Amino acid sequence: xxxxxxDNVSSSLRGELTRWLLEPKTGVFVxxxxxxxxxxxxxxxxxxxxxxxxxxxxSTNCAxxxxxxxxxxxxxxVTDFDGLQLITIPS
Numbered sequence: 001x002x003x004x005x006x007d008n009v010s011s012s013l014r015g016e017l018t019r020w021l022l023e024p025k026t027g028v029f030v031x032x033x034x035x036x037x038x039x040x041x042x043x044x045x046x047x048x049x050x051x052x053x054x055x056x057x058x059s060t061n062c063a064x065x066x067x068x069x070x071x072x073x074x075x076x077x078v079t080d081f082d083g084l085q086l087i088t089i090p091s
Contacts, residue, residue: 001059002038004029006045007074008052013045046071 004017006027014023020041021031033041038058045054053072060067068078068085079088 001032002030002041003057004041004045005055005057006049006052007054009045009049009054013048016044016048017041042069042071 002021004021006014006017006029009027014027017023017029020033020037021029023029038056042054042056045056049072051073053070053074055071055074055076056069057066059065063083064085070076070078075089077088077090079086
């Protein structure tokens with residue numbers, strides 16, 4: 001499973017993502033794709049983000065059961081703490 005959250009991205013990128021994922025709310029995409037498709041979508045989203053930001057959360061076999069990746073202008077960061085991914089909000 002994959003959740004992709006995009007802020008301030010173009011409508012053309014949103015349209016491309018809806019070919020593979022469902023968009024239940026503006027900028028939030030959800031779907032179940034292979035690892036290869038997931039990486040291709042992430043590369044595409046990162047290459048087309050201008051001033052926006054993107055967060056990808058996907059299920060994997062680890063202690064938490066999921067991984068997170070951030071790109072662009074987001075207000076939060078991922079911090080690795082002994083193998084656990086935690087959210088950091090910079091002050």
